[in-house]
Amino acid sequence: MTHMLVELYEPKPAWLSLDAGAREAFFAKVGDGMAALTALGIEPVGFGDADPAVPHGTGRRFFAVWRLPDRHALGALVEGIAASGWQDFFDTINAAGQVTGIADHLTQLARL
Structure with missing residues (x-):
């Protein structure tokens, strides 16, 4: 089942x-690791500078969105990001999980 990872991050003093x-x-080191991740079916969907005017924002300056074919690929991506030293330089919040349709998601919320 398809998974998504959304990273929200802010540069650290380092x-x-x-x-x-x-x-x-x-960045060259990060790029070198991308080939192995791409081979797992990991797809970078988009990256950007987060709009600070959006209501209920997180206060993080940047975002990255990734599509992954399964939980195994999600684990590989999160481990690869950590191994690159990313968190040494960026304060990061991750949100990840299996993708579902809106009707199924509303059912998840209704069951709470």
Whole structure:
């Protein structure tokens, strides 16, 4: 079953203190790990700068959205992100789970 991962993140002082060369080296390391994740069927859906004017926002500046074919791929992505050192540089909140339709989701909420 399809899963989604939504990351919301904010740069930490450790990121802000890196020079351009160190940031490029870090992103090269992240890029190197993407091939293995893509082979698992992990699809980057979109990334961006979160709109601070949206009501009920999280206060995080950036977001990333990923589509994954199953729970195994979700675990691999979360582990890969952690192994890259991402959380050393970005304060991250994750929301992830199996995708369902709105009717099924409303049923989940009604059963609470």
